[in-house]
Amino acid sequence: GINAEYGITNNLSQYPCNMNKMKLKDGNGKTWFRSRYIALLQCSLTVGTTIISYLVALYMGHVKLWPPPMISYCGVHPPEKFIFSIGLVCSAFLMFLFIWVIESAGKVYSSRKTACILGFPASIGLMVLAVCNCEEEPNLHYAGAITYFLCSALYCVDCSFKELDLPKEKCTTWVFVRQAFSLINLAFSLSLGVLYAFGYDGNDWEVAF
Secondary structure, three states, X not given: OHHHHOOOOOOHHHOOOOHHHOEEEOOOOOEEEEXXXXXXXXXXXXXXXXXXXXXXXXXXXXOOOOOOOOHHHHHOOXXXXXXXXXXXXXXXXXXXXXXXXXXXXXXXXXXXXXXXXXXXXXXXXXXXXXXXXXXXXXXXXXXXXXXXHHHHHHHHHHHHHHHHHOOHHHOOHHHHHHHHHHHHHHHHHHHHHHHHHOOOOOOHHHHHO
């Protein structure tokens, strides 16, 4: 049956649950799924959706080439708003799924409290900003955007700095690279949240500079 084909035991209770290391193999023993693929797909889908929505909005004349518009303006008018909403809702689901996998993995950075306070709210915020555009439902949209950016940034900082507890041989250069990027992301998100909280009316690229 399928259990024999994929090498899954009938008595799962005798094995510790570590979903982050979960692998599925085909009949030839070739691994076709790793949980890290969820994170890679989520990041690719988020970036890809944003770029495609911007290009479609630019082609339709809904935004200008320069200065670059706020990302939110690429999800206001059809047809790009359908790409924007569907792509980011799918991305939010993948984000929720991956955080649940991490929380269940027993890793050094696994934490149910962190997942519930920061991780899951971030994915919900992404979904809200995706389905509520900035012109029809501005309050919901920006509430979702701030929740997503701040919670996801804090979640990444928390997870990356917990890696300092890893054994010395596992604290590779990539651990410190992830910490640096997480701090940069947090600085941008905090700047974005503070400026918009005080009624800033500008473009995302201006905040970045």
